[in-house]
Amino acid sequence: MARTYLDWNATTPLRAEARAAMIEAMDVVGNPSSVHSEGRAAKALMERARAQVAAALGAEGQDVIFTSGATEAAALALAGQGVHCAGVEHDAVRSWCAEDLPVDRAGRISVEDPGHAAVQLANSETGVVQDLPEGLYFSDLTQAFGKIPFAFNWLGLTCGIVSAHKLGGPKGVGALVVKRGTDIAAQLKGGGQEMGRRAGTENLIGIAGFGAAAEAASRDLERGNWDQVEKLRNILENAIADRANETIFVGNESRRLPNTSCFLTPGWKGETQVMQMDLGGFAVSAGSACSSGKVKSSAALVAMGFSEEEAGSALRVSIGPDTREEDVMRFAEHWLKCEGKHRARRG
Structure with missing residues (x-):
C-alpha cells in the first residue's frame, strides 16, 4: 500500500x-x-x-x-x-x-x-x-x-x-x-x-x-512555498466540514501555522482514528508525538477549555511543501468514510 x-x-x-x-x-x-x-x-x-x-x-x-x-x-x-x-x-x-x-x-x-x-x-x-x-x-x-x-x-x-x-x-x-x-x-x-x-x-x-x-x-x-501549503490545509478542512457537521476545528478563528489542522469529533477517540487512518495508508497524529501511546486527553486542549471527551477525540493533520492536493483529498475521503461508519454505529 x-x-x-x-x-x-x-x-x-x-x-x-x-x-x-x-x-x-x-x-x-x-x-x-x-x-x-x-x-x-x-x-x-x-x-x-x-x-x-x-x-x-x-x-x-x-x-x-x-x-x-x-x-x-x-x-x-x-x-x-x-x-x-x-x-x-x-x-x-x-x-x-x-x-x-x-x-x-x-x-x-x-x-x-x-x-x-x-x-x-x-x-x-x-x-x-x-x-x-x-x-x-x-x-x-x-x-x-x-x-x-x-x-x-x-x-x-x-x-x-x-x-x-x-x-x-x-x-x-x-x-x-x-x-x-x-x-x-x-x-x-x-x-x-x-x-x-x-x-x-x-x-x-x-x-x-x-x-x-x-x-x-x-x-x-x-519563495512562498508555505502559502501553497496553507491553501491545501484549507481545502482539506473545507472538504471535511462540508460533510461532518459534528466536527470542531480547533483554533481556526486564530492565526495558525499554515500546515496544521486539529479537529475534534466527540465520541470518536483520537487513537482509534489514528489506527484507522494508518490502516488506510495515512500517517497522522492524535497530538504531540512525544505523547504517542498514552491513552489520555490532550493537556493543551483541556487547558483551552475543551472537555475530556472532546480533547480525547482530537486528530492532527500536519502537512508540508511536498504534500499534494490529491494527498489531502484522498485523506479526506478516507476519513469521511470512516467517520460515516462511526456515526452509523452510534445510531
Whole structure:
C-alpha cells in the first residue's frame, strides 16, 4: 500500500541539502576543539552551520548554543528560573514551569509578567500562533521555525529553542538561542564547549545537517512555498466540514501555522482514528508525538477549555511543501468514510 505522510509537526522528511551536508561532515575527521589543521576544519564546518541557523532565525552566530534537541535546550534555559507558562506548552517546557497562565478556547495566552513567562510562538497540536509580549523571557520557537517569518532579534526574547528535525534536518540536534549578555549556567560541565554553556564534543554531523536544513527552509519561506501549503490545509478542512457537521476545528478563528489542522469529533477517540487512518495508508497524529501511546486527553486542549471527551477525540493533520492536493483529498475521503461508519454505529 502506498503511504501518505501527513505528520510533519511530529517530524519532517530529511531534506536533500541536510543529507548532503551530513555526508560531507562524515569525512571530516577532526574534533572542533582541537587546534591542529583537522580540528580547525571541523570547527569551520560547525561555525558555518551555526551561522546558517542564526541567519535563518534572525539572530547572531554567538547567540546560538547547539544542544541534543529542543528538550535539552528548554532545560538549559528554564531550570531554576521560576518561569510561568500555560497548559498548552509542550511537556518539555511545562516540566520546568509553574503552569498557571490563562489560555482561552481560541488558544490565546494571557501574560502579565513577561519577564518570568514562557509562551510558545506556535502550538504543535493546534497550530495556533501567539502574539508574543515584549520582554518575554522564553519562547518555544520549534514549530514556527521555517514555517512562518520571524526574527529572534525582533521578538524581544531572552531565550528561544529550536529543533532540527522539525524543518528537514536530522533528529537529535537543536539549539538554544539567547539574547546577548544573558547568563546561562551550564548543566553539562566538562570541556567548556559551546562558549562554556554546554560541555561535550559537539554532534558535528547533526549540526552540519541542521545548518543546511535551516538555510533551505529559509529559501522555501521566501519563495512562498508555505502559502501553497496553507491553501491545501484549507481545502482539506473545507472538504471535511462540508460533510461532518459534528466536527470542531480547533483554533481556526486564530492565526495558525499554515500546515496544521486539529479537529475534534466527540465520541470518536483520537487513537482509534489514528489506527484507522494508518490502516488506510495515512500517517497522522492524535497530538504531540512525544505523547504517542498514552491513552489520555490532550493537556493543551483541556487547558483551552475543551472537555475530556472532546480533547480525547482530537486528530492532527500536519502537512508540508511536498504534500499534494490529491494527498489531502484522498485523506479526506478516507476519513469521511470512516467517520460515516462511526456515526452509523452510534445510531
